[in-house]
Each structure stands twice: as structure tokens, then as C-alpha cells.
Amino acid sequence: MPTLRFHAVKESLTRKPVVVEESQKRSEIFGENVFNENAMRQYLTRDAFLGVMSAVQDGTKIKRTIADQVAASMKDWALSKGVTHYTHWFQPLTGATAEKHDAFFETVSEGMAIEKFDGGQLVQQEPDASSFPSGGIRNTFEARGYTAWDPTSPAFIYGTTLCIPTIFVAYTGEALDYKTPLLRALHAVDDAATDVCRYFDKNVKKVSSSLGWEQEYFLIDKMLAASRPDLTLTGRTLLGHSSAKGQQLDDHYFGAIPNRAFNFMRDLETECMLLGIPVKTRHNEVAPNQFELAPIYEEANLAVDHNALLMDVMGRVASRHNFKVLLHEKPFAGMNGSGKHNNWSLSTDTGVNLLAPGKTPMSNLQFLTFFINTIKAVHTYEELLRASIASAGNDHRLGANEAPPAIISVFIGEQLTKVLNELEGVTKGKLSPQEKTELKLNVVGKIPDVLLDNTDRNRTSPFAFTGNKFEFRAVGSTANCSNPMTILNTIVAKQLIDFKVEVDKLIDGKGLKKDEAVFNVLREYIKSCKPILFEGNGYDEAWQKEAKKRGLSNNKTTPEALKVKISKQVIKLFEEMNVMSEIETRARYEIEVEAYIMHIQIEGRVLGDIARNHIVPTAVKYQNILIENVKGLKEIFDKDFERVSKEQINLIEQISSHIESINTNVTKMIDARKKANGLDDIEKKATAYCNNVKPLFDDIRYHCDKLELLVDDEIWPLTKYREMLFTR
């Protein structure tokens, strides 16, 4: 394998902690390290500025001469801030961000050097990309891929490097990253939604998708985390008995933020401000040492980049504060897991949030159109939406401790349920003037004020309407938001296209008025997508049965959930929407299945090691101490020996029995792994890992955790839950 030339330059951020006066306003430092509109106005010529803006707003191509000017200005701006290197920053399918740093520095003749950066270097690079996952699109001998500038996400300075957000594609044109399909999906939803908006307002020229993510995470003392091989290698604890006190008192949620964590947050927020990430809220989450950070929402592509960047910044800032950030969906068994709610909406270039009820009946009809079409899209593609958030880590979270189940459903609240019920009763075909007035005044016209007190939020729903946006809550905390955002925007785009066809048919074919036609189609949608609406408790077991009756999928594991991604319907959908070709869809599927296999494989190895090399030897050691003790007792208490040594002997026996169970199960697990590894078909392999290897984790863990309760605390080799969770 060729060497991997991409590596994060770790020290760049950590070397230069930012000094910002406590008293300095956040707004004053916001975006200081971003080549944003402000910086562009200052550094670019008028032509170059307009060129970039029209690329951002209308997606026009940037000419080479303009690119040269932009590059030169970017370089000057960056040099003025002490930057020495630049990189094309992208999001390969590993889930991490990638960068390869090059110096601006170039020699021109002997002994002479200049700082150089031209349009060519800005627009396109050819990284040696053979070690990134491609799902078979590129074989290693055809390693070439290239990165291309994405002007819709502004360049930024990270440490001493100028980072240029780029897409990453193979030479043959297939996407090798998260961003490319996302941009295509955003384009699709823009076109489809703009067309539909024009029923209501001819001035609308563009619709953008917005995303506001909420990032949950745990903060653990760095040294304590480092003492756990499972946390270090897999991001979660594979064993560990629950702490006597956990989250049952709910005393952490929204409680006072502990000092050390607070200092970390301040520092993190300052870094975010400089990078233009508009973080706004921070609070304690439910589990001890669990927190949440949320920004003000942004255009989806930018928000996705900002979240990917944030996850990286968090790790570095945490390190400065001797913390380790755990982004895993379920770092601790029996505790709440971490998610990343994706708040999503659509808005027009005329400033209208399409998922916010308006002031007039017409704008409310527009709201209802987008609201109902979204629900319909989620209903049609519920299984695909579930697949968009599938990962080994998220499997532990879904359906456990305050997390939505693996069944996708939509919560809309009591008031909107009523509105939909009324709309369902609308007469088919042409409406009488009376009916029209009635509808406008009493159904559509009533929405704004009822929504204001629609506050009963159902926290158990994976996809909930929250007043002016939908909140997709099933997304996992480690996820790159691109995956769910690509899929959500694609299915909504497809739905809106279908909607427009049906409405036009009624207008042109049946001579219905526009609003009559819209009402008619919406009414049919309400009828057909009812099974996806669920207002009850998603954690309830009865819901699983009910959902089955309604024909909703309930794919509990990643291998099951992913399958739909290569179904005929989905392949066709992505092709039709120009989001992914069949090759790209299949490649991604392969990458995700392989990632799953590798995760479980690594967890299995680590758990086997810990159980055999840490737990069993410690248990034996303690057992020997007990044996010595029993021998001593025998010497002292000749007659009474049996009575005084009873408990110790019992303990010795219990320890033996746990050791035996651990060893048998580890052997079983290794055998199951070997069998799984022998399978060539990756789908079968993933299923074998899921159904035959993973279940043994629980058995092994059970006995290790029992031993934790028996063995002398002083010699226990692993940092315990209470130490990790309650050290502040």
C-alpha cells in the first residue's frame, strides 16, 4: 500500500492557544479567521468579488483569471495572519476530515524564494488518495482522485494553515467524499422546491436547505480515558460495572456546568467564533459528564462543514484542558447515549422559512404544502432515512435510554394533527366559493396562533416537527451530517417533483384553480401517509407491534438497515435526482458495510484482550490471595475452620466460575470471528459479525463486570465507571 500522506498537523491549534480577552465581545472575533464576505470585500477586486458571489449564489463557474485573483488575495490575507501553509480540506468516507499541507513557499532560482499560490492550486489538487475508502471505484493502481474548490463554503485558517473546503472525486468523476452528493442533493431540492414555491410567489428564484445540528458529547479526564484500552481504541467502554450512582437522580441535566468543563467550553467557543462557527448554546446533558453544544443554524453545506470541523476542534481543545472528548453514540452502558439532532428546514431567497406558518392563508397553504410533502417523503422512504443514520455505534443508542427507536415516525403535535384531519375532509375536485372561504378562514387561516402554544414536544420521536422546522433526532453523535442531509433533501426533492406533476395535471387536465389543485393533492397525501404519523411514546413496546401493523420497517441493526440502500427503488431515486450514479450508490454501501465489519472486529479483539490479559489474570491474583488467606485460617482455626473460611471459599468458587465463563466465551467469540472472516461476501460477513460475534460481547462483559464487584478495588486493572463519570 502506498503511504498515507494525509495527516492532521496536530500542533497547529494546540501550539497557539488563542488569547482573547474575557471582556471581548464574541461578535468582534466572529469569523476573524474566515475568508468571508467581509474579508473578500477588503482583499478582492470588484470583478473577483462578484465572480465568487455569483458562484456562491447562482452556482456559476469561476473563470481561471478570476480564480488567479482570488488565490492571490487569499494568500495575502492568510500571510497577513501568519499563515505558512495551505491545504485542500475535504471529507473522505472515513468519517474524519482530511488535509495535506503544502507550503506557500517556493524557490524561484538558486537562493531566491517567494510565497506563491495561484488559481490552479486553489481550484484543483491531485492528492494521492489511494488509501481512502472508495468501495472499489478506484483500484490502488488507479489511485488518482482530485479535490476541487467548493466556493460555497469559505476558506478558513486553522492554526497556521489556510484550509480550502473542497470536494473529492475520482478521475472518472465518481464522488469519493461526503460533500459531493450533498451538494447534488441540495441542488435537486433547490430546483424542485423553487418550482413549487412559484405556485405561491413568482419572485422566488432559489430555495436553500438549512441545518442546525446539536452536538452531544462526553468529557472525560484524559489520563483516566487513556488508562482504558477500550476507550482509546474503540471510543466506548466494552466493559465496566455501572456506578452505584448513575443518572437516576437527573441532577446533571441543565445543572451548573462544572468549572473544568466550563473552561473547556469557553476556550472551544472562542475557537469556534474565530472559525465562524456560530455556536450559541451549551448545557449539561442527562448523563454525568455529558454535555451539548449547538450553533445557530446555517445553510446546510456550510453547517455540515462546520460540524465536521467542530468535531476536530473539540478534540484538540479538550487535549489542552486534559480532557478526552467522547463522541461515540454509547460510550457507557446503562447511561444515555449521545446524538446529533439535525434541525432542518427550507427557506427561499425572499427570506421565507417554508416550514414556518405565515400570516396569510396563501402563505399558510405554502407552509402546508412543504409540511405535508416532507411527511409524505419520510413515509415513502422511511427505511432509507433509517439507513442514513445506521452505524455500529448508533445501533447501541437507538431504542435504549432516552433515544428514539429504530422505527422512523413523524411527530407533528396535536394542533397540526387537527389541521390535517380537517384538510382530509376537503371535497374532491372543484370547491364551492363557500367551501373555499371556510377552508381559508377556518383551517388554513388558523395555523399561526395555534402553533405558538404547540409546545408539547415529544422527545421520543425520531423525526419531530418543532414549530418552524423538522428535527431529525435519530442521527448519531459521530455521524457526518452529510449522510442524513443528502438523503433527506433528496427524498424531499423527489416528492416535490411528483407533487408538482400531480398538481399541474389537475390544473391543465381538469381545469382546477391552483389552490384547489393543491388542496386536492394534499388531501390524498394526508390519507396515504397517515401510517408514518405517531404521537405516542416511541419507547413503548406496544409501538413496535403497532408500527409493524402499519407496515413500517424496524431494522434494529446496521447490516439489516443498510440493505435498502442498494434496493432498485433507491438506486433509481439517486440516479433520477442526479445525486449518485448506481456505481456511487453501490460503492458507498460497500464502504458502510465494511466499516461496520471493521468496527465489530476491532471491538471483539479489544474485548478479548482485556478479558484475557487484564481481567482474568487480576481475578487469579485475587483468588490466590484468598487461597493464601484460607490456608492461614486453617492453621489458626483448626476446629472452627469451616465456619470462618466459608465466605472466602465461596468467593474462590465464584471467581473460578466467572473465569471459566469468560474463557469459554472468548474462545467462542474468536471462533465466530474466524468463521466470519472466512466469508467472502461482505453482506454475509457483516451479518455473521452482527449475529454471531457481537452477542458474545454481552456474555463476556457480564462475567467481567461481576468480577469487578468481587475483586479487591486496589488491584482492579481498569478505571471504573464512577471514576470516569464523576471526576470533574
Ligand code: ADP
Ligand atoms: P431545542 O429545544 O431542540 O434545543 P432550539 O429552538 O434551541 O430547540 O433549536 C435547536 C436548533 O435548531 C438550533 O441549532 C437552531 O439553530 C436550529 N434551528 C432553528 N431554526 C431552524 C431552521 N429554520 N432551520 C434549521 N435549523 C433551525
Ligand code: MG
Ligand atoms: Mg433539539
